[in-house]
Amino acid sequence: MNNSKVLRIALAGNPNSGKSTVFNLLTGLRQKTGNFPGVTVDIKEGKIRFPGGTEARLIDLPGTYSLHPNASDEQLVTSILSNPTDPAFPDVIVYVADVTHLEKHLLLLTQIIDLGIPVMVALNMSDTAAQMGIRVNTQLLEQKIGVPFVNISGRTGENLPQLLLDLERFATSKPTLPGPFYPFGETEKQVVEAVIQNFKVNNPYRALLWAHHADWLPFLTAEERATLRTIVHTKSLQSLRTQVDETLDRYDRFTPIVQTAIQQPRAFPETNTDRIDTVLTHRLWGPLIFFSIMLLVFQAIYDWSTWPMDMIETVFSDLNDWIGKALPDNWFRSLLTDGVLAGLAGILVFVPQIAILFSSSVYWKK
């Protein structure tokens, strides 16, 4: 624990995991922009009072994906977490993760674990997860990753009292730390050993971070920087490549854990429309079904309609015959048979075709 005695707790996690939302809920109005020397990125700081009476400072660290940073606010987090003498260095970390995207949110957690900082995970957005039908096996996550997990929602405030209780107990007891998540390769081992021999670093992963980021870590003196560069050089550490390999290895380790612990029904609850769409828009079946339907429509119009058409023709010719027999051969009979009936027959005979065409188009428009 740091020497100022007040417990220091930091919220860490990827951008948009809900850290600031949780921070606001936990601290209420007791917050300010932290005054950390040499730091240009705003860090929010607040006070929390736990149910058991413990007081703590809570720090909202900028969102970060990895301790091998690309951006300046990510560099800030790396420099704080790899330097135990930093005024913002936390005694305990609450790692806020979006449970609906857990497969992307665990990289930084596994790095924090390797730094040996006590950490517990707040699985945030559990309201959205519940809506999506996502089920989380937190026990399995705890067992496989080795740190406590709590489901919370920054939106509904669900389980926040539980988080406070768990966090107080966790932060005031001496939590047992899990072993390293990522096992070093041969070169990394040698580099770490050399760094530990030359510096007062007691954590292997911190030693590795110093070596990787010797060029910019702000707390290093010029001399320390030079020593670290020499170590990297003599051990031929391919820094960038090793960082990438480390990242991939971590993903390979936690992805299967997430896959077994998170039960996701499907990206979307499947509706009947979705089910029909998967067939109708299929690469092979889609066009096949389309052309079959077209064939069916043409078949209906030109072939199946001959039956009602023949019927209509027969009816009209029968009617014609009947009138021809019933009436004397004069202008009136001619008007009925050659005029009215022939005209009607000529039109009505197309009614079945038109009806089929329209009913099929009306049906498809629906």
Ligand SMILES: Nc1nc2c(ncn2[C@@H]2O[C@H](COP(=O)(O)OP(=O)(O)O)[C@@H](O)[C@H]2O)c(=O)[nH]1
């Ligand atoms: N549905 C849902 N949204 C949340 C929750 N917590 C935070 N959010 C939203 O997620 C977004 C990012 O939150 P923010 O606290 O700014 O994340 P930060 O980048 O980690 O500080 C905001 O729009 C929040 O309103 C939650 O528990 N459930």
Ligand SMILES: [Mg+2]
């Ligand atoms: Mg924020």
